[in-house]
Amino acid sequence: MKRKSLAGNACPIARTLDLIGDWWSLLIIRDALEGISRFSDFEKSLEIAKNMLSTRLKGLVERDILRLVPASDGSAYKEYVLTEKGRALQTVIVALSQWGGEFMFEPGESGSVMVDAQKRKPIRKLELLSADGRHLAPEDIATTSTAY
Template sequence: MKRKSLQGNPCPVARSLDLIGDWWSLLIIRDALAGTRRFSDFQKSLDVAKNILSARLKNMVAEGVMRLEPAADGSIYKEYVLTEKGKALQPVLIALSQWGNEFMYEPGELGSVMVDTKDRQPLQKLQLVAVDGRSLKPEEITTKFGVAH
């Protein structure tokens, strides 16, 4: 069954999920942010079928989330590198990680935490902040339709 495209949807959440809404795409981006660049390394890390990985990488290149470059070591291989559009997904992954740490683990269960590379301390929890600096609660946020940016 072919999935319905949300590309023309007026909701930015729907459009974003159309591109990166399956778990493999987000895990590929997670690994790329951590420095993974080669197809074989993504495949090994994720233990995903090659056809699925190939399709996701091809789509992310076509959509400008990643680009293919010659291997940094001068070999004949190609490497997948995040573009600025791809790197801009990092806060999404941090938000998912923080939410998962808060709600998906039992007390004392081992997991992972994103930390600052300089002092190795956990990142401050992402917050929704108004233009005037106020921290916002979910009930203080609504949707307004208009020009996207």
């Protein structure tokens, strides 16, 4: 079954999911944020078939999330590095990690947590704030039309 494109949808969530909505793409972005850049390292980390990884990486390059560059060590290899657009997805990855840590593990079950690389302390939970600094709950948020 062919996937329906959401690229022209008026909802920014739908458009974003059209771009990066499959789990492999988000996991590739997660790994790239952790410093993985070579095809073989993505393959090893994700335990993904080469053809699937190749398709996802190609799509992320085409969508300007990743850029293919010469290897940093001067070898003949190429590396995948995040673009500014790709790096901006870090907040999404952190939000998913924090939500998953709170709701997807049983008490006492081992998992991972994102930490400040310098201080090695967990990142403060992301919060939704209004323009004037008020904390916002789901019922405090509405959607309206705008021009970007």
